[in-house]
Amino acid sequence: MSHALGVVFLCSGSKCIFADMSNLEFSKSELRQIRDHTPGCLRVVHFNNAGASLIPETVGKAVQDYLQHEIHFGGYETAEKYAAQIKNTYSQLATYLKCDTSEIALTDSATTAWQRAFLSVPFQAGDTILTTFTEYASNYIPFLQLKKRLGINIKPIPNDEFGQVDLKSLIELLDHTVKLISVTHVPTNGGLVNPVVEIGRIARERKIWYLLDACQSVGQMPIDVKQIGCDFLSATSRKFLRGPRGVGFLYASSESSYQLEPSILDLHSGHWESSLTYSIRDDARKYENWEFNLAGVVGLGHAVQYFLELGVDRVWHRIQYLSETLRSTLSSLDGVEVHDLGAVKCGIVSFTSPVEAADLKSKLSKKGFNVSVLHPEHTLFDMQDRELGSMIRASVHYFNTKDEINRLADQIKLIISGSGKTY
């Protein structure tokens, strides 16, 4: 995306259109308000939104109120009292993802949500999983486990010239053995956004199960699960949605995923009917367990509501603007190299410098800047392919400012020059 006087080119794949974006920008007073709603902004310069973002005050208060009620009235009684707020979390997520509330399941993490979906696909020996070269370790390890246990094939789809999934290669890899297309929307290690709608079209045409890991994309950009055409989408509360930790969620499409039986059932997802029989819920909540961190669930509902009220398109617009600013500012520093791939890029910025990543992170932390370290083994293929070691991930959110970006860059410059490292 490029900007000029509020007019931008919006690019998806090879197609670009002009759009007047002046109505998408946050005013200075709105930004001040947003930062006032975010107590963490007073303490740190937070560029670790892809790790866990700063929680808005209203979200923290909702969690605290819930826990206070539990302290005074008991856990089960509090759940009854807050039933409407718990329900609200499902509705807010459904509004954001553009699906029905019956297609949302809550879990304790994105990983659990992903595993519930993955393990419900009825794999047999010889089946093939098509996936990406930027797949997250927590997804790839279960692929390897299934290969060991069952003899399935795992085939990463080659990238195109932008580093994203190459659609032609995906089509070439399709054969009668392909049972699942499992794709990460935004990988953990960079700004890349995969062409998930185009992948969905192919999966639907061939009637192949399509599982989307949207852990790093939810909360950054508009997501329409029906347009994407995925059977499942997994994500978390704590990252760009700015909700509490310990909550994840799964979208499970009513049209397709209801044919599947979850690999794990309990008395919430199933019903014990007789000495030999049980039945299963007929909505997405069959992928849930009975027990929940309900304070976190209520907090997530407030976080999604806050996000929707700000405007999903406006959030996405600002994230793209800030991340492009961060990329160009970092690239102008001697010795710093930005490594993000993708035709469309998001709020995750990955870079290396002459100072080793863990050392740079720790020195930045002492000065009040939060970033994270990317480890090669978390996205092994991609990092090996590009011969990258550990990198720094600086991930922006709409509450960050240009001033914070400049201060981060100045601090990195100081640390590099103080290190005496040559480049």
Ligand SMILES: Cc1ncc(COP(=O)(O)O)c(C=O)c1O
């Ligand atoms: C792309 C991706 N998928 C999945 C996960 C796992 O999320 P969780 O830790 O909430 O299970 C992460 C976490 O960083 C991630 O970046």
